Amino acid sequence: MTGAGIALLAGTVSTLLFASSTLPMVLKALRTKDLASYSLANLVLANVGNAVHCIYVVHLPVGPIWALHGFYVVSTGLMLLWCLRYRPARRSHGALRNERSLA
Known part of the structure; x- marks a missing residue:
């Protein structure tokens, strides 16, 4: 196997692993x-x-990195x-204080 073949295999295996x-999280x-x-904030930064x-x-060149990047x-x-x-909708500080006083 050539160096390029090993690199392609490593890229394919790492893409599948990543x-x-x-996938379970998604x-x-x-x-x-x-x-x-x-x-x-993390999700926004990841998308940017x-x-x-x-x-x-x-x-x-088209290869495993395209598949991995597309997946991400x-x-x-x-x-x-x-x-x-x-x-969930965020409650205002005043609404939260009123709920606490009612409890």
């Missing part, structure tokens, strides 16, 4: 709609990072959308 490590979020443990990283990836773009984009859609 995607399989992230599927659980889809199933439960509970994203309370996810940081909105993916957008910038696209500039780099599109200049590479889709999964972090979905997680951000779900986080925004399913997060």
Whole structure:
């Protein structure tokens, strides 16, 4: 096997490993709609990072990095959308204080 063949094999295996490590998190979020443990700031930064990283990836030959990057773009984009859609409405400080005084 050539050096390029070994690199392609390593890229394919690592892509499968990284995607399989992230997929359970995405599927659980889809199933439960509970994203309370996810940081909105982290999801926003991950999506911005993916957008910038696209500039780099599109200049590479098609290969495992395209699949991995595509997976990350889709999964972090979905997680951000779900986080925004399913997060509970924030209560104002005054409303929270009134609820406490009623209890």
